[in-house]
Amino acid sequence: MFLCVSPNPAIDKRLTIPTLLAGEIHRARSVHSFPGGKATHVAMVLRTLGETPHWIGPCGGASGEELIAGLRALGIEPHISEVKGKTRTNLELIDDAGKVTEILEPGPELSADELDRFERACRKLFEKYQKSAFVLFSGSLPAGAPADLYARLIDAAKQEGCKTFLDAGGEALLGGIEAGPDFVKPNAKEAAAALNMQIDSVRSAATAIETLCELGARSAAISLGKDGLVYRDGAGRSVLWAAAVELKAKSTVGAGDSALAGFAKGIASGLSAEETLRQAVACAAANCIAESPGAARLTDIEKFRKQVKVQTVGAKR
Ligand SMILES: Nc1ncnc2c1ncn2[C@@H]1O[C@H](COP(=O)(O)OP(=O)(O)OP(=O)(O)O)[C@@H](O)[C@H]1O
Ligand SMILES: [Mg+2]
Numbered sequence: 001m002f003l004c005v006s007p008n009p010a011i012d013k014r015l016t017i018p019t020l021l022a023g024e025i026h027r028a029r030s031v032h033s034f035p036g037g038k039a040t041h042v043a044m045v046l047r048t049l050g051e052t053p054h055w056i057g058p059c060g061g062a063s064g065e066e067l068i069a070g071l072r073a074l075g076i077e078p079h080i081s082e083v084k085g086k087t088r089t090n091l092e093l094i095d096d097a098g099k100v101t102e103i104l105e106p107g108p109e110l111s112a113d114e115l116d117r118f119e120r121a122c123r124k125l126f127e128k129y130q131k132s133a134f135v136l137f138s139g140s141l142p143a144g145a146p147a148d149l150y151a152r153l154i155d156a157a158k159q160e161g162c163k164t165f166l167d168a169g170g171e172a173l174l175g176g177i178e179a180g181p182d183f184v185k186p187n188a189k190e191a192a193a194a195l196n197m198q199i200d201s202v203r204s205a206a207t208a209i210e211t212l213c214e215l216g217a218r219s220a221a222i223s224l225g226k227d228g229l230v231y232r233d234g235a236g237r238s239v240l241w242a243a244a245v246e247l248k249a250k251s252t253v254g255a256g257d258s259a260l261a262g263f264a265k266g267i268a269s270g271l272s273a274e275e276t277l278r279q280a281v282a283c284a285a286a287n288c289i290a291e292s293p294g295a296a297r298l299t300d301i302e303k304f305r306k307q308v309k310v311q312t313v314g315a316k317r
Pocket of ligand 1: 225252254258
């Protein structure tokens with residue numbers, strides 16, 4: 001059972017426009033809305049990989065209802081924690097040159113009561129599914145949430161025997177790692193900021209991964225955008241790197257989320273570290289050519305999986 005935890009969910013709106021010019025009026029050529037937020041992208045890709053993922057997040061207002069209906073239509077099982085504020089909308093503007101601009105709303109501020117209810121609803125699911133659950137925590141924390149929210153939830157999930165996965169940046173990443181998640185996947189920028197080091201090569205990403213593991217993560221990956229994905233599994237024998245698939249990306253938004261789904265499914269299925277990394281890169285690549293974030297197609301994933309080459313970066317220190 002996969003449970004995708006979305007503390008700050010969203011509706012994703014993709015607009016296509018001729019050219020983005022600051023201070024000008026733009027008329028969109030096309031507008032599409034989809035269920036969004038990082039955990040939703042993860043759940044969508046897990047669904048495509050043949051799972052029936054569960055999803056939990058605070059939802060409010062008409063946009064919250066749209067999100068819930070959208071999740072159900074995708075075959076994702078939503079567990080809702082109702083809040084007064086409206087679920088946010090994240091804008092993705094794609095211009096004719098293929099340039100992607102994102103505008104992310106902060107999302108509603110949650111009251112202490114709402115946060116408490118969300119946390120209790122998560123704990124109830126951890127208790128229900130115990131060691132059969134793979135719990136994936138993704139994205140930013142809502143305004144009003146304590147910085148240690150992920151740490152508390154990871155701790156609670158681990159106490160019930162669940163496996164825990166974390167994809168976040170900043171305080172949420174550092175705090176969460178201290179709780180000892182089974183796997184973390186920041187991107188290079190997030191990892192560099194959290195560890196206060198430069199990550200500009202596969203080698204420096206491998207060093208950063210070792211630091212993430214020393215800080216508490218059992219295994220870790222760092223995504224380097226078009227420069228690929230670096231991974232060390234739980235056995236920690238060696239660090240692996242796979243180059244990204246060469247393609248013309250429509251948008252890379254959600255590529256990291258899709259990679260996380262590939263990792264989680266690979267780890268849950270007992271695939272080897274090499275196969276797990278191959279699957280993560282293939283899911284990420286399929287996301288880059290998809291109609292919307294998280295909408296990777298299985299045929300693309302299978303096609304790309306065959307193209308991914310995995311190399312060893314170096315033995316563990
Ligand atoms: N331009 C690209 N071409 C091919 N593959 C890409 C490209 N950009 C990203 N990828 C693939 O997607 C993976 C994740 O990308 P990235 O590092 O941008 O994640 P991210 O910043 O966490 O994304 P998000 O948080 O929006 O999901 C990369 O490791 C790579 O395999
Ligand atoms: Mg990311």
